[in-house]
Each structure stands twice: as C-alpha cells, then as structure tokens.
Amino acid sequence: NELLPSEVRDALSSALASLRSRMTWQHTIVIEETEGWSSNRVYNAVKAYLATRINTNINMQRLRVSSADEPEKMVVSMEAGEEMTDVYQGAEFKWCLVTREVSGDLNNGDGGAREIRSYELSFNKRHKEKALKEYLPFIAATAKAIKDQERSLSIYMNERYDEWSPIDLQHPSTFDTLAMDQKQKQSIVDDLDRFIKRKDYYRRIGKAWKRGYLLYGPPGTGKSSLIAAIANHLRFNIYDLELTGVDSNSDLRRLLVGMTNRSILVVEDIDCTIELKQREEDDKEHAKSNSTEKKKAEDKVTLSGLLNFIDGLWSTSGEERVIIFTTNYKERLDPALLRPGRMDMHIHMGYCTTEAFRILANNYHSIDYHVTYPEIEALIEEVTVTPAEVAEVLMRNDNTDVALHDLVELLKLKKKDATEIETESKQAEEKKDANEIKTQSMQVDEKKIVDEIKTESVQVEKKDDKKVVVKSEFTENESG
Ligand SMILES: Nc1ncnc2c1ncn2[C@@H]1O[C@H](COP(=O)(O)OP(=O)(O)OP(=O)(O)O)[C@@H](O)[C@H]1O
Numbered sequence: 001n002e003l004l005p006s007e008v009r010d011a012l013s014s015a016l017a018s019l020r021s022r023m024t025w026q027h028t029i030v031i032e033e034t035e036g037w038s039s040n041r042v043y044n045a046v047k048a049y050l051a052t053r054i055n056t057n058i059n060m061q062r063l064r065v066s067s068a069d070e071p072e073k074m075v076v077s078m079e080a081g082e083e084m085t086d087v088y089q090g091a092e093f094k095w096c097l098v099t100r101e102v103s104g105d106l107n108n109g110d111g112g113a114r115e116i117r118s119y120e121l122s123f124n125k126r127h128k129e130k131a132l133k134e135y136l137p138f139i140a141a142t143a144k145a146i147k148d149q150e151r152s153l154s155i156y157m158n159e160r161y162d163e164w165s166p167i168d169l170q171h172p173s174t175f176d177t178l179a180m181d182q183k184q185k186q187s188i189v190d191d192l193d194r195f196i197k198r199k200d201y202y203r204r205i206g207k208a209w210k211r212g213y214l215l216y217g218p219p220g221t222g223k224s225s226l227i228a229a230i231a232n233h234l235r236f237n238i239y240d241l242e243l244t245g246v247d248s249n250s251d252l253r254r255l256l257v258g259m260t261n262r263s264i265l266v267v268e269d270i271d272c273t274i275e276l277k278q279r280e281e282d283d284k285e286h287a288k289s290n291s292t293e294k295k296k297a298e299d300k301v302t303l304s305g306l307l308n309f310i311d312g313l314w315s316t317s318g319e320e321r322v323i324i325f326t327t328n329y330k331e332r333l334d335p336a337l338l339r340p341g342r343m344d345m346h347i348h349m350g351y352c353t354t355e356a357f358r359i360l361a362n363n364y365h366s367i368d369y370h371v372t373y374p375e376i377e378a379l380i381e382e383v384t385v386t387p388a389e390v391a392e393v394l395m396r397n398d399n400t401d402v403a404l405h406d407l408v409e410l411l412k413l414k415k416k417d418a419t420e421i422e423t424e425s426k427q428a429e430e431k432k433d434a435n436e437i438k439t440q441s442m443q444v445d446e447k448k449i450v451d452e453i454k455t456e457s458v459q460v461e462k463k464d465d466k467k468v469v470v471k472s473e474f475t476e477n478e479s480g
C-alpha cells in the first residue's frame with residue numbers, strides 16, 4: 001500500500017466500493033457443466049431451455065449452432081462470454097456462459113488443460129427465493145418436456161417368439177391430421193391427458209397405472225392411424241404384439257416383462273386371434289392320451305390369458321402403460337373382453353363423414369373450401385366411403401382441382417353401384433315376395449291334401465292303427 005501514491009489509492013478504493021455496492025443487490029448461481037466425472041443434469045436442462053429463449057434475445061453477438069443426429073434438428077446455444085436476459089414472472093434473470101481452464105491431472109496420463117463451461121445466473125437478491133423454488137424447477141420441467149418431444153419413438157415387434165425387435169416409428173399421424181368426429185377426438189385426447197396426470201391416483205387405489213382402448217371399425221377407417229397419433233401425442237413407444245407368433249404363456253410373459261415404461265401394447269385384429277382359444281380346446285382333445293402334448297396345449301396363449309397376465313404383471317411392475325386392441329368386427333369378440341372395466345374406452349372408427357373429409361382435404365391440399373365441396377359433401381352423406389379411400393384419391397394428385405374432381409367421380413361411381421345393388425336387392429325382394437305368395441298358395445294346396453290324407457288316415461286307422469297315425473302327424477308338421 002505504501003508503494004502507491006495516495007491519490008491512486010483513493011481512486012482505487014472508491015472504484016472498488018462502487019463495484020461492491022453495485023454487486024451487493026445481486027446474487028449469482030453457478031451451474032457447472034460437470035459434477036465430478038458425470039455431467040450435470042441441471043446444466044443440460046439450462047442449455048435446452050435457453051435454446052428456446054434465444055430467438056427472443058437476438059441482441060447476442062455470437063451463437064453456437066450444433067446438431068446431434070439429424071441435420072434438420074439444429075440446436076442454437078450461447079457462445080462463451082455471451083449474456084442474455086430472461087424474464088420470468090416479471091423478474092429479470094441474467095444468464096452468462098463462462099469458461100475456465102483447469103489444468104489436467106498429469107499423473108493420470110490424459111494431460112493438458114481442460115476447459116470447463118458453466119452458466120452463471122444472476123438476479124436481484126430479492127428474487128432468490130423465486131429463482132431457487134420456481135425459476136429453476138420451471139426450467140427443469142421445460143427441458144424435460146422438450147426432451148420428451150424430441151425423443152425418437154420406436155415400434156417393437158415380436159418377430160422372434162420371445163424377443164422384441166425395434167424399428168424407428170416415423171408415422172406422421174397426429175390428432176390434428178386424424179380425420180374423425182371432433183368431439184370424439186377431443187374425448188380421447190382428454191382421456192389420455194387425464195390418465196397421464198393420475199400417477200398418484202392409481203397408486204392410492206392400488207391399481208396398475210394402465211389404460212385400455214378398444215378400437216373397432218371397418219378396414220381403412222384409421223385405427224392404425226389413431227394408434228400412431230396416440231403414440232405421437234404421449235411420446236410413447238409402441239409394442240406391436242403378434243399373438244399368433246407367441247407359442248406359450250412363458251414366452252408371452254417374457255415379452256410383457258421386456259416392455260419398458262411409457263409404452264403402448266398393441267394387439268391388432270383380435271377377432272382373428274380368438275381362434276387361439278378354440279385351437280386350445282381342440283388340442284386338449286387331441287392330447288388327452290399324451291401328457292407332454294397336453295401340457296403344451298395348456299400352455300397355449302389365449303386372449304383371456306393375456307388379459308390376466310396384464311392385470312397381474314403390470315400391477316406390480318410397470319408404469320404408464322396403454323393397451324390397445326383393434327378389430328374389424330366388435331360383435332365377434334369374446335364377451336369377456338367387452339365386459340365393463342376390461343377396456344376403459346370403446347372407440348368406434350366409422351366411414352368418412354363430411355367433417356372427416358374436410359380434415360383430409362386440409363391435410364393433403366391445405367384448403368378449407370373449394371367449389372366442389374357442396375357436391376362432395378352431399379355425396380359423402382349418401383354413400384359409404386372410408387377415409388382411406390378418400391385419402392388415397394386426394395393424395396394421388398398434387399393439383400387440388402384435379403384431385404377433388406377425381407373424388408367426385410369416385411363418389412358418384414359409388415352412388416351408382418349402391419343404387420344398382422339396391423335395385424337388385426329390391427328386385428330380389430320382389431321376387432322373394434312373389435315366391436312367398438306361390439309357396440303360400442302351395443301350402444294351401446298342401447293343407448287341402450293333408451286334410452284329405454287325414455280323412456283318409458282316419459278311415460284307414462281302423463285297419464292299421466300305428467302306422468297311419470304317425471304318417472298323418474308327420475305330414476301335418478311339415479306343412480304347418
Ligand atoms: N381417420 C383417418 N384419418 C386420417 N387418415 C386416415 C384415416 N383413416 C384412414 N386414413 C388413411 O388411410 C390409410 C389406412 O388407414 P389405417 O391403416 O389407419 O386404417 P385401419 O383402420 O387401421 O385399417 P385396417 O383395419 O385395415 O388395419 C392411412 O395410412 C391414412 O393415410
């Protein structure tokens with residue numbers, strides 16, 4: 001101190017004082033990239049969160065852009081030394097990315113200096129509570145939502161009898177593109193969202209945290225599209241179970257245990273797998289003599305076996321599971337499956353309605369209206385056409401006018417076919433009526449004959465009792 005002239009000393013100390021007074025209102029939280037040897041999750045969350053805020057902070061001079069896998073998915077982040085301000089519930093939060101060199105551990109052999117990055121969060125100290133209890137948790141939640149949204153989905157199939165093999169699920173179907181009744185769609189979305197929020201509720205009532213949907217309707221009405229939309233909405237993986245490929249209950253159990261949480265188990269066309277039950281019974285008949293075969297037959301997979309497994313296994317392990325069955329024929333299903341409580345929601349996928357048509361036209365041609373709409377909508381109300389058929393015509397041509405014209409043609413053709421069938425069936429009906437009249441008159445004739453026979457038999461009765469009475473009864477039954 002003695003070495004500095006007094007003026008310099010005074011100037012320095014006053015500068016320090018003003019710096020100190022400026023800093024005292026401020027608190028800083030440091031979030032370092034690594035924590036020991038593992039990465040710091042808060043750091044990653046902050047990075048993901050700030051990437052969403054950067055476009056509102058274009059005053060930053062330098063930005064980093066990187067991409068992990070697909071080039072289209074670029075992540076914009078801060079460059080070291082840059083600052084940005086984020087406003088959360090009226091409070092200002094200043095972020096700064098700083099780097100610091102640390103000398104490497106020479107004994108370790110990895111040598112050299114390392115650069116450690118950290119985010120520094122500064123705010124007015126009266127926001128300390130808010131920063132720790134609200135802002136940082138908010139960032140963590142936002143980052144998790146982003147991660148879920150980016151999580152690439154897989155569809156697993158049991159190609160081998162007891163093993164799942166995954167492929168990428170890149171089905172574009174979402175609830176926006178799905179053509180179905182708006183109210184029905186909303187009720188499904190609401191049901192899914194309610195289910196996801198109810199972790200504690202399921203725990204409290206001691207039930208497996210799962211939800212079951214039965215989708216039924218003719219081919220091409222969007223059952224598989226709805227499944228993809230559900231997977232995309234929840235960001236759940238799909239396990240597409242081919243029941244006919246599963247030989248035994250032990251394989252089934254292995255497959256079900258091998259499923260991860262936050263996933264959807266799908267069994268398509270269950271009306272076709274119901275024969276499994278019949279086959280089991282047949283096999284039992286067969287195997288009565290042979291005890292090993294009998295055992296095998298008892299181990300055969302059945303739909304009810306599957307349901308019992310799911311209830312049992314999933315109530316003790318597994319969370320956030322959705323199970324979806326599809327069928328083209330609801331009426332063919334085992335009544336046990338339709339029992340209340342088995343499947344939580346029965347969803348009917350029907351033929352194309354005018355509402356569905358508008359969604360499809362919007363999907364494929366980005367239009368809300370076209371001069372052909374009144375004609376198309378009038379036709380759609382008259383004929384049965386599946387959304388898949390409509391989608392196919394709309395997709396075939398990039399030119400909207402041509403595509404919609406083709407659709408009109410298709411619908412007209414369908415109407416013509418329908419009227420032809422109707423006339424045919426009407427004709428058939430008329431023919432049937434005519435035949436019936438004929439039969440009736442024939443019956444009248446027969447009755448007359450029977451009466452005659454009766455009279456005869458009564459007459460004959462006296463001769464040969466038994467024979468004649470039996471004969472007359474028989475004749476009577478047949479004509480009446
Ligand atoms: N409701 C719909 N909304 C949007 N697109 C649909 C709809 N229904 C059908 N499609 C279109 O038709 C194609 C076939 O439909 P999808 O496979 O979903 O029918 P499905 O009901 O599962 O038929 P299946 O009973 O034969 O399995 C889909 O790829 C989609 O392009």
Ligand SMILES: [Mg+2]
Nearest residue numbers: 223224225268
């Ligand atoms: Mg399908």
